[in-house]
Amino acid sequence: MAVGRIIKALSGFYYVQSNEGVYACRGRGVFRNKKITPLVGDYVEFEVRNEDEGYIMKVKDRSNELIRPPIANIDQVCIVNAATSPDFHPLLLDRFLVLIESKHIQPLIFITKMDLATQEEIERVKEYQAAYQSIGYEVKLLSSEEPQRNSDVMPYFKDKVSVFAGQSGVGKSSLLNMLDPNLFLETAEISKSLGRGKHTTRHVELLPIGEGLVADTPGFSVLEFSDLEPEDLGVCFPEIRRHMPDCKFRGCLHDKEPKCAVKTAVNNGLIAEFRYQHYLRFLEEIKMRKPRY
Template identity: 85%
Template sequence: MAVGRIIKALSGFYYVQSKEGIYACKGRGVFRNKKITPLVGDFVEFDIRNEDEGYIMKVKERSNELVRPPIANIDQVCIVNAAVSPDFSPLLLDRFLVLVESKHIQPLIFITKMDLVPSQEVDRLKEYQAIYKNLGYEVKLLSSKEPEWITEIMPYFKDKVSVFAGQSGVGKSSLLNLLDPDLYLETAEISKSLGRGKHTTRHVELLAIGEGLVADTPGFSVLEFSDLEAEDLGVCFPEIRTQMQDCKFRGCLHDKEPKCAVKEAVANGSIAAFRYNHYLRFLEEIKSRKPRY
């Protein structure tokens, strides 16, 4: 039995990379009965049938997984935001951060298209960069006119499986093309009428970049907290996580309760008001979610 990692799933085949090469594999019929769906990133045991084909016999236990995009065993998520076109959105960034934190995956923040930002807006973006850095996040401001940043961020990918995530049109594929010009990933212009990018990436695939593996994933714009409970939301905000132990009541949701350490921290400025407002917005969203039966 051979062992490998699924690096691409396409048209019913799972492409498994092992020491011997890449094999186009089918899943066992029993997987469907057991509701097992192999994912890109999975470590699997497979039976080689001929020189480049095989059957996946077992999917090994995952350290984590994402549903959209469907991928497993991720070390870090590179959240790509555009500075302009589409405009930088702290709300959207925080939505991505909460989803990544809830899966216990390390986030890395890239803000692209800095060369297109009017000079008066640069300072505002640097203020956001400082706020997120103080929370323990790596934040890189990237400009296609200053390619030296490529060598600066390459070490982040070494020996890691990274996922690039972000709404369509923020430049994920363009960024990957800059990191490895041999990829020539299909890119598309922003649709001016919609203010969104076209979905140019149609499947999930792990690509070898910078001594690691990077997944280029379909752009997506609907990010729901379907698996997150209200009492777990605060843990996904590092600044709330550190304060919540000082709240008077156990199970404090930091919105209406008295003697809440988090609300005090917002009042004295040690928690950014915009982050707390996003927390309240997400909390309301989770509370108003329809129950699933």
């Protein structure tokens, strides 16, 4: 039995990378009965049937998974924002951060188009950079005019599986191509052996970048907190999580409760006011969600 990792799923085939090469595999019928769907990023056991084909026999346990995009065993999510065009949007960034934190995945924050920003926009972005770094997040400011600044992020990809996330127009594809100018060229070559057409991001695929793998995905299509309960939300804000044990009441939602350590930390400037307001907004959204039966 061979072992490998699924690097692409397309048209009912799972392309499994092993030490011996890439095999186009089908899933066993038993998976359908057990409602197991192999995902890109899964480690699997498979039977080789001929030179480059096989059958997946077992999907190994996952450390984590995302549904949209469908991918498993992710080490980090790189959230890409623009300093301008579109404007930097901390509310949207926090929405991404909460979703990623809820899956226990490491986030990285990249802010692109610094070279296109006005001085006022640059100062605004740097203020937010300081706020997020004080929480413990890595925040990198990137510019197409300064390739050196971009190459500084390459070590973050070493030996990791990374996913890129961000709204349309922030430059995710441009950033990927800047990190590895051969990426699109190599993608065209891969298509000959893996049956892939021209470069589109309609399916998920792991591509080699900087001694690691980066998921080329259609992006996060849903940014709703459908899996989060109100009491789970605070854990997804690291600075709130740190103060939660000091709240007087167990199950405190840090909203209207008395003797709340989180609200005290906000008043004392230990938690940024904008982050707390985003927390309250997300909390209300989760509370207003229709109940699931």
